[in-house]
Amino acid sequence: MKKKLEANIWKYYLYVLFGRAEFTVAIIVLFYLANNLTMYQVMILETVFTITLFLVEVPSGIFADKYGRKLSLALSGFFLIISYLLLGFGTTLFIFILARLFDALFWGLMSGSDSAFVYDTLKELKREKEYSKVFGRGNTIWMFLLASLSIIGAYLSNFFSFRELIFISCSIVFIGFLISLTFKEPKFHKKIGDTNYISHLKAALSFAFNNKKIRNLMIYYTLVASFSFALYFLIQAYYGTSNVSSTVLGIGVAFYFVFGGIGSMIAHKLNEKVSSENLLIFILLFSSLLYFGIFLVNPYFSLGFIALLSLLGGIRDLIIDQEIHDSTESHHRATIISIKSLFRSVIYAIFAPLIGLIVDIYTPSMAFLMIGIVLLVFLFIMLFLFKFKK
Numbered sequence: 001m002k003k004k005l006e007a008n009i010w011k012y013y014l015y016v017l018f019g020r021a022e023f024t025v026a027i028i029v030l031f032y033l034a035n036n037l038t039m040y041q042v043m044i045l046e047t048v049f050t051i052t053l054f055l056v057e058v059p060s061g062i063f064a065d066k067y068g069r070k071l072s073l074a075l076s077g078f079f080l081i082i083s084y085l086l087l088g089f090g091t092t093l094f095i096f097i098l099a100r101l102f103d104a105l106f107w108g109l110m111s112g113s114d115s116a117f118v119y120d121t122l123k124e125l126k127r128e129k130e131y132s133k134v135f136g137r138g139n140t141i142w143m144f145l146l147a148s149l150s151i152i153g154a155y156l157s158n159f160f161s162f163r164e165l166i167f168i169s170c171s172i173v174f175i176g177f178l179i180s181l182t183f184k185e186p187k188f189h190k191k192i193g194d195t196n197y198i199s200h201l202k203a204a205l206s207f208a209f210n211n212k213k214i215r216n217l218m219i220y221y222t223l224v225a226s227f228s229f230a231l232y233f234l235i236q237a238y239y240g241t242s243n244v245s246s247t248v249l250g251i252g253v254a255f256y257f258v259f260g261g262i263g264s265m266i267a268h269k270l271n272e273k274v275s276s277e278n279l280l281i282f283i284l285l286f287s288s289l290l291y292f293g294i295f296l297v298n299p300y301f302s303l304g305f306i307a308l309l310s311l312l313g314g315i316r317d318l319i320i321d322q323e324i325h326d327s328t329e330s331h332h333r334a335t336i337i338s339i340k341s342l343f344r345s346v347i348y349a350i351f352a353p354l355i356g357l358i359v360d361i362y363t364p365s366m367a368f369l370m371i372g373i374v375l376l377v378f379l380f381i382m383l384f385l386f387k388f389k390k
Helices: 002-019 028-034 039-067 069-089 093-110 113-124 128-156 162-180 197-210 212-240 246-273 276-296 299-326 330-361 364-388
Strands: none
Touching (some): 002 069, 002 113, 002 128, 002 162, 028 162, 039 069, 039 093, 039 113, 039 330, 069 113, 069 162, 093 113, 113 128, 128 246, 197 330, 212 246, 212 276, 212 330, 212 364, 246 276, 246 299, 276 299, 330 364
8 A cells, every 4th residue: 555655656757747748838829820810819719728727726626625636637637638639630719719628627627636646645655744845846847848848849840740749749648647547546635525516615715714824825826826827928928029039939938947847846945944934925025026127137138037937936836835735634635726726817817918918018028027016016915914914
């Protein structure tokens, strides 16, 4: 039994490596445009994805708490395979919408379930203090994978069609799906006592809002992480309108993934030396200054600021997850993590159009400046919640 649980750890790393392969990470928009979609229609696909993810985020967490993390992770991989097949064979907007629907199901079922699966495995092995190290290593593998595939995929597109790259991705993801079927479900988490979705959701929400620590962490995460998510798109707009080569754009995107992974990897070491609250306050302050920096310097120097922003984002997410896991009962764990992601999606849905409007009216650099100002104001709010309110 113990050996099977210990095997979950290295199998999880393989699951991340194979189950999240995406050779189209840097060229998916080009694929859509090659199929006669306009950019407006491409953004419709993103809207469909966001709305679907919003609707399934919490139910998927409850599903994982009720039926197990293993089943949730396996289903997520199955839905990703369907998404790739629809993309590979599709030629119309309707089919691409269906593909994005299944992609949202993949993310919804995977989000929170992977984190809870790793934590519960370590909890049963009495090694839960290693969560940030183990899960951070998994995130590092993922970020380096995306960074590598963004460069490799763009290069291979000179020799393979977009559809062939999609089918290559699908084949590798299928291996990840098979790996998920070999996981050993941890026995530590208890099944949901009630079978009513609403009652369990109410219980999880009540727990989250009544627990001051978790409530403050969620407030912090929803705003700061939503801007980190927007950073990926802003990088492309920023370098796409700058007088630099496409290679610099590729480096910027690669930095976004690579340094996010490094941040996940070193989070536990920093947390051993600095308290979580102090570290999160520092991350918020420094992130605000980095956004100001991108506005002030040229695109080449901005690469360093983008790397640091991603590094801080990786550290931030692991620390918040660790704190939430340590303060949450197992039968609510995946649901609470899903609620956290749900709130992030809501805030992102509000701010993303505003960020896009600033880019259209002014410049991408101005959007970075606005984010820096918002984060600086938010810093004082979080100082009140974390420090002065005590």
